[in-house]
Amino acid sequence: MVYPAKLTAEAILRAALDLLEDGGDEALNMRALADSLKVRPSSLYRHYPDRAALVAALERHATLALHEDLRExxxxxxxxxxxxxxxxxxxxxxRAHPHLYGLLLAPRPPALAGPGPGKELWNYVLHLVGALTGNPDDTGAAVAYWAYLHGFALLERSGQFGLSGPRGGFERGLEALIHGLSTGKGGGR
Structure with a gap:
């Protein structure tokens, strides 16, 4: 048995990631998490006051990982x-992390983006798009790019392409979008 004093927030997060990746959101509950760590559920609350706090930490992890993948x-x-x-x-x-990605899709009320991983990810996308369009604050173009990626991922994830798949649609759409943004035909600057 792991002693609660040796239990860390990082160890809990790693175990939660494993549960989520293996079984989806339904598998992520505090009792199952405690069982996987061989501790009592109450030991978890010293590090994460509730499931919502744990999910927020997982969302942060997912955002940081996605940002790093895009940067790399x-x-x-x-x-x-x-x-x-x-x-x-x-x-x-x-595709590799469908359940973590799913956390990023959770409905939220509109709010101002404060400092943190989500804002940093958005700023990086804005930087990439701005480098192409020549406008470092080209929010409209960045939204179009982000919406294209997000929309394609959702359609694929939900099986909407059917058994035949998208048949090169991702590449074709991406090429058209990038071309339109680079020539200014993708909308206003």
Whole structure:
């Protein structure tokens, strides 16, 4: 048995990640988490006051990991290549970590984005898009890019492409979007 004094927030988060990745949101509950760590459920509350706090930590982890994947994929590339590589990294992340990605899709009331991983991820996407369009604050173009990635991932995830799959639709749409953004035909600057 793990002694609660040796239990860390990081160990709990790793175990929660395993539960989530293996069984989805339904598998993530405090009792199952405590069982996986061989502690009493009350031991978890010293580090995470409730399930919502644990889910928030998992969301933070997912956002940081996605951001790192996009940065790594786009590093040292020309703007159009960087956007394409980041788009592929985004899609690969959604496929490799569907349950973590699902946490990022949870409905939330509209709010101002404060400092933190979500804002940093958005700023990086804005930077990538701005490098292509020439406008470092091209929010409209960044929203179009983000919505395309998100929409494709959701359609794929929900099985909406059917057995035949998207048949190159991701590449075709991405090429058209990047071309439109690079020539200014993707909307206003």
């Amino acid at each position: 994929a786009s590093r040292d590339r020309a703007p159009s290549e960087a956007l394409s590589a980041a788009a592929h990294a985004y899609l690969e992340y959604t």
